[in-house]
Amino acid sequence: MPAKRSTNAEDYQRIARPVAAMPKDFVSGHHIARHSHERGQLLYATRGVMRISTVQGTWVVPPQRALWIPPGIEHEIRMSGAVAMRTLYIAPETAGNLPADCQVIEVSDLLRALILAAMEEPMEYDSGSRGEAIAQLLLHELRGVAVVPLHLPLPQDTRLQAICRLVIERLGTDTDIETLARDAGMSSRSLARLFQRETGMGFLAWRQQARLAEALAQLSTGKPVALVAQDLGYASPAAFTAMFRRSLGTTPGKYFS
16 A cells, blocks of 8 residues: 555545545544535445444445445544545546445445555556556446445434434334334324335334444444343344344354454
């Protein structure tokens, strides 16, 4: 990796190259305040978990996943565990071929190798160089990636926002929807219908997604599976592991190995 490579995101926004690669490491708990970039951004970390929030919701980005953020989208980032972030900034005229919304994507072995290889090339690689070839192959790979459901959408209705905040504060408690609806001055049927309309998810699915997000953050710091399961209200580590496997296709231990 070049010794003098900048870690200032602004230095990458107007480079006359379609893809600009920036490596930067962060300590656990670091918070990057809300901001936006002229370029689209592919956020990837070889180590640690990132939580990225916009007005539309929150995305959890563990290892083997990346988040695509279109140009101009305001976002903030919180680090869970020590994070080795490897970012690609993609020019707006090139980003038009990528999704118009934030998306968590699968990172294949090839895509990971290309991201890391891009970090080794000069910021302003020459025409016809290895750096340009890597950039073009990266853009090709990004157009066919699989989307991963690690998005926690946030409703716009203030009553539902209050419910979501309460659920996130008490993820280890299975407060029933009837109680939540009553406290919000609604019927449970109205709450369920409005929640589905505003988030695109049922309330129980949303709460499970919130638990998965918190689980990834805790597991990334090395917290034992049994304690994470207990904190999040699961009856046993086995029940938690079953949920994790259904969501991400493998066990917590294998995922973070």
